Amino acid sequence: MPRERVTLRDVARLAGVHPGTASRALNAATRSLVNSETAQRVLEAALTLDFRPNPVARSLKTRRSDTVGVLIPDLTNPLFPPIVRGIEDHLAARGYVALIGNTDNDDQREMRVFEGMRSRQVDGFILATARRRHPLLLRAAEDELAVVLVNRVVDSHAFPSASVDDARGSGLAVAHLAGLGHRRLAHLGGPQALSTGVGRYQGFLAGMETAGLEVDPALVAFADGFSQQEGARRCRDLLRVSPRCTAVVVANDLLALGCYAALAEAGLRCPEDVSIVGFNDMPFIDRVHPPLTSVAFSHYRIGAEAARLVLERIADRHAPVTATFLQPELVVRQSTAPPPRGG
Amino acid sequence: MPRERVTLRDVARLAGVHPGTASRALNAATRSLVNSETAQRVLEAALTLDFRPNPVARSLKTRRSDTVGVLIPDLTNPLFPPIVRGIEDHLAARGYVALIGNTDNDDQREMRVFEGMRSRQVDGFILATARRRHPLLLRAAEDELAVVLVNRVVDSHAFPSASVDDARGSGLAVAHLAGLGHRRLAHLGGPQALSTGVGRYQGFLAGMETAGLEVDPALVAFADGFSQQEGARRCRDLLRVSPRCTAVVVANDLLALGCYAALAEAGLRCPEDVSIVGFNDMPFIDRVHPPLTSVAFSHYRIGAEAARLVLERIADRHAPVTATFLQPELVVRQSTAPPPRGG
């Protein structure tokens, strides 16, 4: 367990070769350039000295860093930790590490951490912060950075992405409620500047159509952000329209929690008076009261998939861009029930 | 918005000075070594060229990286994201970034990510993974790395740390329950290899003593980890002893959720039959059913404090080590009530 840093020259000296040769021998990609016996000697020398190449020096030369930047709107949103885990696990298995940054949905801040990471020579980015039209992303594209999107996508198909089939998810929710006998459905949507917001809204519309139900424009509201407060605020509005809806398809679990609050304020019970279905099936949402029916998908998997994509992209900047969409499923819990009599 | 990378030589050329001088001018610490007029000229040149120093090159030379490694047992445990936020916000404000790694409570894995970060030249570490006696930490200490602990501490006082006064927290819990009239209290403790486990246990004992209550050894159990499963398992055991306890002081909210499950299995109600108080007041724990009474403290603040400490340590490796303990408070919700008649 040598305390002093052992460098390439040390192993070269021990193996009796020039550092350049040692470098080639150590690097799998260039190993074929050196005689296999000497390569072997170098490998052994490296092993006995417990040589760890200095990634910083290597970065300086190669302009790569085996690091990818991950931009998250807010890590305390329970949706993201499992995604990050998926990313990290996948990257770690391949010798990469993740540099995490929160943006708080703030453009300024996003730009700052983006530039910070970039100057730190990250090889690529995974963004969970995409808006449908995103200035940062345009710049990234023209600079030919390796960027992939997770959870949210952009309108243009310029970036690889890993996300869930939002429309399908909402469709499942509508079908479930329609099956229970609901006819008067509301939609509490997310910000329409986000792909998740519009996708889930479109899915709601499509689902209503296939269920043969009419959508009442008064029963559609959009939140400005995915938060409990926004959920409560918009839900209050929705509850004011009469006749009242008997169920609401909500674009996100946090918004749904807000709905719970609004219902309680209004003296309404869930699911007896109003059914609620959320989206994301976020951790612990099965423990709230009542346990929330929600559209589920594996957060971990979209994270891992995003990591896979970014590595692919790093390896070949001009690989075809692939967008993968996980198929969601509805997990039915106790926030949905048949509509009240006369509803 | 120049696309080509602008280097120090570029700004030096523009300012008409030697790159070395430019370097000194740009670096606040060495600025006094250069004439203030030329310094000004260099600054302006840097500004007009939009110069961003290459941190990698700087790292190579200085062996510093403005990066700190953060080791987390498991990011999907809701306790940690707010801590990480606190760390990142504090670091970001000072030009540092955080390299996050999960260890899954696995020594091997911890060692790997630790070494990975170290070779990437991180300036310091914040560990949320400390066990009371921790081999990794011993090595770190002898290598004189800047290491601080967050949430958990070690037995030796060799490391700065930011955490909560665990004993006091349990004490508050006991006092609250005693005040409600409970006499037969159980303790579901955490792993005794962790400072949080023993601290909360000690606090329980002390609290019982000051409340003038006897602790029944049969009513004390320790979980092997902070998970819902472990909570349910140990709670089942606890509920088997007779006469039954009327309240249990639980070392962690996840364990408490497990208790909820165990109670439900046993056909017991919370709080009518058994009161439960948790620890951490983790996000969304106010939304479970019943809302959990829990020992609260600011996760964000211990994160930020840890960040402050690690920067302090980086600046002066031999600064006195300070351990700061936040004072917790009990937030009373609906999982606690007076004991049942005859309890």
Place this chain on the structure above:
DNA sequence: CACGCGGCCGCAAGCGTTTGCAAGCGGACC
């Protein structure tokens, strides 16, 4: 007037790698 000293700045040697270039060395081929 000589000397010393301090302020400012240029010089160049790195930090630990990677990599284009070229040289040495056999062997094959004519």
Place this chain on the structure above:
DNA sequence: GGTCCGCTTGCAAACGCTTGCGGCCGCGTG
């Protein structure tokens, strides 16, 4: 036997920055 070629390997120049050292210049002092 000479030429050419391919395989290995050494050489040295980067990558972009920091920093010890020393030089230059101007001024104060004895």
